Amino acid sequence: MDLSSINWLAILIATMVSFVSAFNWFSEKAFFPMWWKAMKKGPTEQPGDGQNMGVTFALSTLATLTQAVTLALLIDVVAQATGDISVATGALTGLVVGLAVASAALGHRLFAGHGIKVWLIEVSNDLINFVLMGLVFSFYY
Structure with missing residues (x-):
């Protein structure tokens, strides 16, 4: 497991897919x-x-790239252990990593006073994004 085994085109695509997903998830519609x-933001406030x-x-781009590289390295480990990465394995690996990230974020949101609803909205998109990245990597492995 080293950085030379990473498909950087897949990293770029996974990062873009994640951004498009988040853009749609957090859209007005x-x-x-x-x-x-x-x-607890008012209608006159802007993100x-x-x-x-x-x-x-x-920083958001750097964070998403870091997530993509980390997931790609983990998928490489899974591929070496199993011999291949299927679409299902890529998606499942993304889901498992997403669940770890989501559970870590719960305490941060609750202690910040944002509540479970904010956490659910945010981490649902994170979970989807990790699954999508896992799917991208399964196609490029």
């Missing part, structure tokens, strides 16, 4: 209004108010 209200959005997107 999907979960953004419910999430924003659960975050990122008072923040440098360039830094926000750069």
Whole structure:
């Protein structure tokens, strides 16, 4: 398991798929209004108010790339152990990693006072994104 075994095109595609998924998940026609209200934000407030959005997107991209690389390395380990990666194995590996990330985030959300609804909306998208990344890697393995 080393970085030379990573398919960087698959990493790029998995990262873009994750961003498209999140963009749709948190759109005005999907979960953004419910999430924003659960975050106790008003209608005049905007995401990122008072923040440098360039830094926000750069760090979000770095975080998603890190998730993709980590999942790709784990899928490589699974492939070496089983001999291959099927679509089901890629999706299941993504789901397992997503569940680990989701459970870790629960305490952060609750102690921050955001509540379980915010956590459910956010981690549902995280779970979907990890499954989608696992699927991407299964096609490129």
